[in-house]
Amino acid sequence: MLWLPGGFNMRYGTVMKSEEKSKDVEPNESVGSIWVLVDQSKGYLTFASKEMLQDASEAGRHQGIKVHAVLIGGEVENETWAEQVGSYGADLLIRVDLAGINHLTAEASAYVLDKLSIKYPKPYLMLIGGTIEGQEIAARLAIRWKTAYAHDCVSFSIKSNGIVEAIRSTHGEKLETIVSLTQRPAIVSFKPNSAGVGPKNEDCKAGETTFTIDLTGSRFDQNVLRTIPADPALVDIGETDFILACGHGVVDKEGFEILQELAVRLGASVAGTRRANDEGWIGIERRVGLTGKTVAPQIYMAVGISGAREHVVGMDDSKIIIAINKEPKAEIFRLAHKGFIGDSKEIMSSLLKKLKVADAS
Template sequence: MKRAKVNQNINLKEYSDIWIIGEQREGKIHPVTIELIGEGKKLAKGIDNKVVVVVAGYEIDEEINKLLYYGVDKIIYISSPLLKNFSTDGYASSISRLILERKPEIVLVGATSIGRDIGPRIAAKVGTGLTADCTKLDIDKEDGKLLQTRPAFGGNLMATIICPKNRPQMATVRPGVMKKAAHVDNPSGYVEVVEADITEVDIKAKVVKILKSSKKTVDLTEAKIIVSGGRGVKGPEGFELIKAFAEKLGGEVGASRACVDSGWIDSMHQVGQTGTTVRPEIYFACGISGAIQHLAGMSDSKYIVAINTDPTAPIFKVCDFGIVGDLKKVIPAMIEEVERNKEFEI
């Protein structure tokens, strides 16, 4: 395996283009890919670069072509039967070999379970650094470097990190953080199909069987309405009221980390810095104080409604509508109101 040395003396001028590592699961493109394309297009304007999406897989031509309609300049489709199912070795090796050969300036990866797995491995294989879980990306107007901002010290301050000596500049971004690229009617980009530079021996782990979880999964990133409960719900039974309200509105249930840590609700419901980043049309924060780490995951919601007994709770500083009151009284009254106004729709 070719492995570059860190701090090598590289010619930075040889590097160009912004690469998005596109993610597919069972042949379906993950929404984070569209979000990264949106961000890549924004960054590309600052350094006059092309936006290229790289997707590894097999027999997914139709999905690949759909990506052109997000206005990318090019898609590199690494196609091989060996890449039909995700494997850390297969995906990280084939993508890093392409990076070493083609020299992109910036590489963005979704901070999903797959992205978190292959991102650091690719960075190590190509001899560069990686900033994980960025919440903001920008281009330095003076020298064109990528400014990678992420929470540090438990979310109490934001650190902006640069990669001055190595290339590519690599960052992961969590789903739901960046805005999706807009659809274009007449795409001008094209697809280049390349063969994977790997063989069976490169893939040490073999997929024997794929077993689906029987647990109902929650997709908070795509939800238009989220009703979240915090420590103010007082226990697991308090989530019954939160669930009833969410159901009435056709929304999903979210939670603060305090509730997840207490075992009141599954971690897939956690919103925040170490949970999911969400941007629904309406976010109801019920019995949530508004700690900075919670706000990091939901402050981009279109409307925030807070219900809290404490009028000095920080959540009231960020909400659009605040109700000072006991959630056990306020939520049933709101459910009743929704029942009266059956035409409630987002």
């Protein structure tokens, strides 16, 4: 936990009532805004970005505080950013185009956000995804802004007196730490997959402004030598673009081994249901659903999964859902964009055979 003087205190407990000692903050434009540093993957907002935008919108609405989505880097040819961030609660999209740098590092990101705060007033609250890189950006930015930072938080709120309160799970998730951030701007790194994503508002489009920062000649201690693609078998399922998920309909260990080989050929990460976890096919860290993780990959292939609500709530925000099940009336087909009815082993084996032929040609 990074601590900087003037604006940080911490309390432990399972239930805690806030101490409101400061003068109430009037909900108006002079209060400032909430900045959310959003990230993207292949032209789409990441799941964590959607979570933060929706939570920021909820927290800001009660205090009349606007939400600004900050997207650094304009190299991706996608003109729908304003629609994407707007549908998840942003009032304004601040696009930062960079020049003079090939690879964006955490050090450079903190520098860019600091430069941005010169053009625009510093935010009331800064939200950054709690990834390894995100936590480094937040820590570096806190030093630049000489303010306090709470990391790895699972929720946050703005109290009626204007104090930002963030909650962290501690002591093996047996207790909650309530962190009060009284100094402005407050910086919070938000733990991905903590809140989930609710329905988006398709009719909302954020305003948009672009700011160009030339980093030519800027000297940074960090430098990216090369980028190594993540191993799908090891990457966190909350961050992968392609998930091959197994359910009880995979039947047995042989079926799961076929699924694993198929995942390697497709470059997909393996995940599954609670039943698959109970069978020992997957670890708990790869369980999707109400008692597992919430994911939103570009492709979610559900093999032998019936579509029970407990599982669906963890993956129904996936971009494309493909279902394989022997039961024609399985609930998963109501959600799927493409479905295949039949024995999961036979369908997977057939697909695997075609992939091997294609690779050999």
